[in-house]
Amino acid sequence: MFKYCKKLQYPINIKKKDLRMAKYLVTQYGGSNGELAAALRYLNQRFTMPDDIGKALLTDIGTEELAHVEMISTMIYQLMKDASIKEIEDAGLDTHYAEHAKALYPTDANGVPFTVTYFATTGDPLADISEDMAAEQKARAVYENLIDLTDDPDVIGPLLWLRQREIVHYSRFKDLFEYYEKKLKNGANEFKEMPASNNDYYMNNFLENPMNNFTNDTFLMNKMHLDNNEFFM
Amino acid sequence: MNRYNYFNDNWLRNMKNDKFQSTNPSLFAPKEAFEKGNLFANLYSQYKDYKPAKLRADNERERMFLELSEIAFAAHELNLYLDVHPDDSSMTALFNDYRKKEMELTKQYEQKYGPLTVNSENSNTNEFSWVNGSWPWERDANV
Numbered sequence: 001m002f003k004y005c006k007k008l009q010y011p012i013n014i015k016k017k018d019l020r021m022a023k024y025l026v027t028q029y030g031g032s033n034g035e036l037a038a039a040l041r042y043l044n045q046r047f048t049m050p051d052d053i054g055k056a057l058l059t060d061i062g063t064e065e066l067a068h069v070e071m072i073s074t075m076i077y078q079l080m081k082d083a084s085i086k087e088i089e090d091a092g093l094d095t096h097y098a099e100h101a102k103a104l105y106p107t108d109a110n111g112v113p114f115t116v117t118y119f120a121t122t123g124d125p126l127a128d129i130s131e132d133m134a135a136e137q138k139a140r141a142v143y144e145n146l147i148d149l150t151d152d153p154d155v156i157g158p159l160l161w162l163r164q165r166e167i168v169h170y171s172r173f174k175d176l177f178e179y180y181e182k183k184l185k186n187g188a189n190e191f192k193e194m195p196a197s198n199n200d201y202y203m204n205n206f207l208e209n210p211m212n213n214f215t216n217d218t219f220l221m222n223k224m225h226l227d228n229n230e231f232f233m
Numbered sequence: 234m235n236r237y238n239y240f241n242d243n244w245l246r247n248m249k250n251d252k253f254q255s256t257n258p259s260l261f262a263p264k265e266a267f268e269k270g271n272l273f274a275n276l277y278s279q280y281k282d283y284k285p286a287k288l289r290a291d292n293e294r295e296r297m298f299l300e301l302s303e304i305a306f307a308a309h310e311l312n313l314y315l316d317v318h319p320d321d322s323s324m325t326a327l328f329n330d331y332r333k334k335e336m337e338l339t340k341q342y343e344q345k346y347g348p349l350t351v352n353s354e355n356s357n358t359n360e361f362s363w364v365n366g367s368w369p370w371e372r373d374a375n376v
Binding site for chain 2: 009010011014056057060061064070073074147153158160161165169172176179
């Protein structure tokens, strides 16, 4: 479960309205490299992490991303709050206003609505964590682009801060990736001694034969699939 | 065009030197870490010549809120670190120090300015104070 704390992770206090910047910033809310995609990516992938270390890290970073969704939303809200209709039209946000007035709506900077195709869940920890590392790098790059587009210190401060979080998260995911990779290289025995592993299917079928796990895994997945179909017929 | 200089990026340099695996990285103090958005000195990387914003508290409420945010952030950074390095006992001890301090500061803040979570001890009043603003996205709620 999740509990709400009535507090931003880092303070946002934007005194000057800026519709143009609000239009760009929304991509870190509902764009492909945004915070909403990040939160959902990690909170979905965590279920099939092979041990407690992976489950803990994806839960905790996924939860922090929800706090970043709140920060970005707050920035967009404060940038738009005092705008007149004329200013909204001039910034090209009239199409947004037609459907949402000044309410928040997750899109990218071009107004394309958020979609779940922005993230993947393969069930393979190395593939999933590689995606997470790439996602953090892409979000860092987008924060840099956004910082380049403004000179308001009230906006730059939180963007620099959020950029730094991408760097820390990347490093933690890299630690996790290397930890799993090392375990795979060392073979099945060491995997069996991984602390508090409780994914039996993964332990028995994926890690037993690390050299040919892909063929085995695919075969077993197909077999399981057939068995399920038979069961339902 | 004043583009980002990848070759002067400490963070990339550290990545190449594989310092990410260090079990005892040097840490910023909570205040500096919160301003930078990073507790770990070896991971910190500045963008161009931008410096982190200086956070200022103008009154007692803001001062307490800022201090609470700083400690909460330091504890959270150690939480993420310990997720992947759960055997690091000195970091665990530090995490517990920060965690206790965070609880203490939260209690002090809530006693004066109302609950931050709905099940806080300070929700125990005749009036249901949880609904009272400011809400975090409102400007005057922040430092």
